[in-house]
Amino acid sequence: MRQLNCHVGIGPDTEGEALVANDNFSARYDLDRIKGVFSRPQHKLVGQSYKDKILVLNTAKGGVASAWMLYEMKSRGIAPKAILFNLANTILMQGAALADMSMCDRFEDGDVTTLIKTGQKIRVEPSSGRVIIMD
Numbered sequence: 001m002r003q004l005n006c007h008v009g010i011g012p013d014t015e016g017e018a019l020v021a022n023d024n025f026s027a028r029y030d031l032d033r034i035k036g037v038f039s040r041p042q043h044k045l046v047g048q049s050y051k052d053k054i055l056v057l058n059t060a061k062g063g064v065a066s067a068w069m070l071y072e073m074k075s076r077g078i079a080p081k082a083i084l085f086n087l088a089n090t091i092l093m094q095g096a097a098l099a100d101m102s103m104c105d106r107f108e109d110g111d112v113t114t115l116i117k118t119g120q121k122i123r124v125e126p127s128s129g130r131v132i133i134m135d
Contacts, residue, residue, distance in 0.1 A: 001132055001133065001134055002132070002133040003130055003131070003132050003133075004107055004108075004109050004112070004115055004116075004130070004131045004132075004133070005107070005108045005109065005129055005130060006084075006104045006105060006106055006107045006108065006112075006129050006130070006131060007104065007105055007106035007129055008104075008126065008127065008128070008129040009102065009103050009104030009105070009124075009126030009127075009129065010093060010096055010097050010102070010103055010126055011082065011096060011097070011100060011101050011102030011103055011124075011126050012100065012102060012126075013102070013123065013124065013125045013126070013127075014054070014081045014082050014102050014123070014124050015081075015121065015122070015123045015124070015134070016052060016053060016054045016081040016082070016121070016122065017052075017053055017054065017119060017120070017121055017122075018053070018054050018055075018056050018116050018117065018118055018119065018120045018121075018122050019045065019048060019050060019053040019054070019055055019056065019080075019118055020055075020056040020057075020113055020116055020117060020118045021043070021044035021045045021056075021057060021058075021113065022044070022057075022058055022111070022113040022114070023043055023044040023045065023057060023058060024057065024058050024059050024060070024061045025055065025057045025058075025059070025060055025061065025083070025085070026060075026061045026062040026066050027062065027066045027067075027069035027070055027073070027092075027095070028062050028065045028066045028069055029062065030043050030045075031050065031069075031073075033069060033072065033073050033076075033078065034078075036049050036050060036051040036078040037049050037050065038050060050079075050080045051078050051079065051080070052079075052080070052081055053080050053081065054080065054081050054082045054083070054084065054122055054124060055080045055082070055083045055084065056083075056084045056112055056113055056116045057083065057084070057085055057086075057113065058085065058086050058087075058113055059085055059086055059087045059088070059089070060085055060087075060088050060089045060091075060092040061089075062091075062092070063091055064091060066091065066092060066095065067091045067092055067094050067095025067096075067098070068095060068098070069095070070092070070095040070096055070098070070099040070101055071095060071098045071099040073099070074099040074100070074101060075099075079099065079101065080101070081101075081102065081124075082101065082102035082103065082104075082124045082126075083096065083101070083102075083103050084103070084104050084105070084107075084112050084116070084124065084131065085103070085104075085105040085112070086105065086106070086107065086111055086112055086113065087105050087106065088103060088104075088105040102124045102126050103126065104124060104126050104129065104131065107131075112131075115133075116131075116133060120133055120134070120135055121133075121134040121135050122134060
């Protein structure tokens with residue numbers, strides 16, 4: 001087990017499998033929200049399912065539409081469990097709060113996209129600013 005410390009986040013504690021890419025994230029332009037996969041051809045996770053994963057990405061991009069899309073995805077049961085960023089934006093944080101989705105950023109140990117690997121089981125504890133790599 002390894003603990004990573006980050007800025008206090010939002011949302012419930014959750015566990016799941018990490019899906020990692022050193023790429024940015026837009027819920028509006030990067031995803032097929034019906035099929036539950038990354039769909040923008042230039043995205044490093046194109047073709048991969050984000051459903052029930054803990055996404056680990058560089059930064060959030062986009063505006064208000066990206067934020068409400070998190071709620072829309074969660075209401076249909078096709079959403080990630082959590083999103084971890086090197087740096088989130090306030091608009092996407094508001095969207096995560098509305099969707100009751102866990103989100104954290106600003107990791108003390110460095111670039112989160114290099115600290116966590118795809119497939120690792122992790123636990124996100126937003127209220128304590130802690131992410132635990134369980135395997």
